[in-house]
Amino acid sequence: MITRSPSLTEQVKAHLKERIVGGDFEEGRIPSETELAADLGVSRTTIRDALSRLEHEGSIYRKQGAGTFVNQPGLQIKSRLEEMWSYEEVLRDHGYTPSVRVGEMRTEPAGEQVAADLKLEPGEPLIVIEKLFLENDLPVVLTTNRLPQRLVSVPVRASDARKPLYGLLEDHCDRFLSYYLSEIVPVALGTYEAGRLGVARRTPALSFEEIGFDQENEPVVNATSFFRDDLLRLRLIRRKAGA
Amino acid sequence: MITRSPSLTEQVKAHLKERIVGGDFEEGRIPSETELAADLGVSRTTIRDALSRLEHEGSIYRKQGAGTFVNQPGLQIKSRLEEMWSYEEVLRDHGYTPSVRVGEMRTEPAGEQVAADLKLEPGEPLIVIEKLFLENDLPVVLTTNRLPQRLVSVPVRASDARKPLYGLLEDHCDRFLSYYLSEIVPVALGTYEAGRLGVARRTPALSFEEIGFDQENEPVVNATSFFRDDLLRLRLIRRKAGA
DNA sequence: CAGTGGTCTAGACCACTTT
DNA sequence: AAGTGGTCTAGACCACTGA
Missing domain, CATH: 3.40.1410.10 (Chorismate lyase-like)
Incomplete structure (x- = not known):
């Protein structure tokens, strides 16, 4: 299931995006980067790359020291x-x-x-x-x-x-x-x-x-x-x- | 001279941007990532982050296997x-x-x-x-x-x-x-x-x-x-x- | 073939928020 | 104090380009 092309980062991004729009995350809180890395069996760097892209496109937002959260208003954007x-x-x-x-x-x-x-x-x-x-x-x-x-x-x-x-x-x-x-x-x-x-x-x-x-x-x-x-x-x- | 805040990556980006607009790079060719890392005394990752931002804003473009180059048309954009x-x-x-x-x-x-x-x-x-x-x-x-x-x-x-x-x-x-x-x-x-x-x-x-x-x-x-x-x-x- | 950028890892330390 | 994201390092391997 884990292959190259698309890159691991893209796969992780797609996986998380699916869970985000599917409402998998209670109260909009997304697990910590360390936790995601362990769960998905990839390095934290890869998780961070994927999260950065999701943040950039408005799907999530991050607060240093607090956590990562679903960004409801950003999800309304169909195409940027x-x-x-x-x-x-x-x-x-x-x-x-x-x-x-x-x-x-x-x-x-x-x-x-x-x-x-x-x-x-x-x-x-x-x-x-x-x-x-x-x-x-x-x-x-x-x-x-x-x-x-x-x-x-x-x-x-x-x-x-x-x-x-x-x-x-x-x-x-x-x-x-x-x-x-x-x-x-x-x-x-x-x-x-x-x-x-x-x-x-x-x-x-x-x-x-x-x-x-x-x-x-x-x-x-x-x-x-x-x-x-x-x-x-x-x-x-x-x-x-x-x- | 090298400090935190702004981040190393931002400093590297600013430094390179200056050299790019200043025409420091002959024929639009920018040194390899490894070379830049050695010259500036930072890791290749930091160089790559800085270059990625410059690429995203249109100042440069990269060709896998070939090198990194100044993007003249992109430099015309004053504010994105x-x-x-x-x-x-x-x-x-x-x-x-x-x-x-x-x-x-x-x-x-x-x-x-x-x-x-x-x-x-x-x-x-x-x-x-x-x-x-x-x-x-x-x-x-x-x-x-x-x-x-x-x-x-x-x-x-x-x-x-x-x-x-x-x-x-x-x-x-x-x-x-x-x-x-x-x-x-x-x-x-x-x-x-x-x-x-x-x-x-x-x-x-x-x-x-x-x-x-x-x-x-x-x-x-x-x-x-x-x-x-x-x-x-x-x-x-x-x-x-x-x- | 050597050299380039592309991807990924493991780990360190910091700044910040929350309890 | 514990846990989170933010930054940075050093190194590995791959895919691709061009001589």
Whole structure:
């Protein structure tokens, strides 16, 4: 049962998370680190790593000298902004059963901004994929991804576009998406976006403007996303740096 | 020179951060963990902790088997959303020289929502403090904090309201602000907020709606903030959970 | 193959809370 | 005083990269 991959720490974290949400811990008190280490047969360091991650994501809190406790308010957060990865997963975490619709797929020359973002010459061809994520035919997220055509080694067909973007990058470009550098921009939806999302023109919405980087830290994709705020509320935990 | 408090790890992190932004590392390559440990006279674990924090905040990236490198794009982020703490600091990080103006201070009975957020009975008195953060007389952030009057042990005067909120809670309520649970909400600014921020009515803006918790994990403050998007752009790094 | 980061262990000592 | 989390060490072994 105890194996590598995922790491011991991840296994311990998952195990504890399960017990936490299952209400296994009376009155919200979690056993001491020493006790957990003995029970699970791992070192205290491993326990501490797992607990640190749970604390960071808001599931528990610790008080030096006192103990470790379940953090009820933190458990309400379904998906944290810094850890949103695939929109399908985000929707599932919210209890939805998401579907994906590929709105459009085309090529276009890179504009100045996108070229700078992706370290291309202006005019280099981009593959543009527009996707809509829905819950029960209700549009929730609209995304547009632009990636350099020259990265593509295996041709992309329309049916491939359904894949999550990181999967597409792996399968067709042999690149592994590592992280996004994102800006959050408030907008009043234009006619086109509002139409796609099924809301009135000028509805206030959040948008992400972001650049995705691969493991080599090379920019591989430029993405813009719009959210239906009434269906998907973005949450996060803010704390002092270094805490 | 080497002392406790801040922790060794924090000192190492600060030291490395300085060298990173100072361009000390040729071609972006950072010495190996073993080497750093020997140079600085600390254990590899301490080095790893410091590097992990730098990696998490986007200053560096690591490639197993290859090495550790400076992450130029990540260095552009002045203040990360999850680690915004005091708006004055955020503005300073952006190169501004911020000033604070206390707009209004009053008491009002708690409405249903705020009462639920702060675990109060509806109608309990709240202290409401509205503050405006400016750069060169240009308003950038407008915040409204609501805290239960009964938490206050030392009376709050108008001059006290200038303090950062966490300082006010410490001095007057003996509570220590631990974290905020925040929602990001897109809005079209109303007449009042637009006026305070010096922009046109209906300008799209981001707002935070959040609850602040203390070390005991008790809710202590309800806060709403509005941002001038043209002066303060919110950025963050999104990565896969657990990475 | 040597060198790098990734994971894990066992144990020490400290700071703090609670009784 | 006893028990808790916070920090740090030294060392082992693994997985991966690149020459």
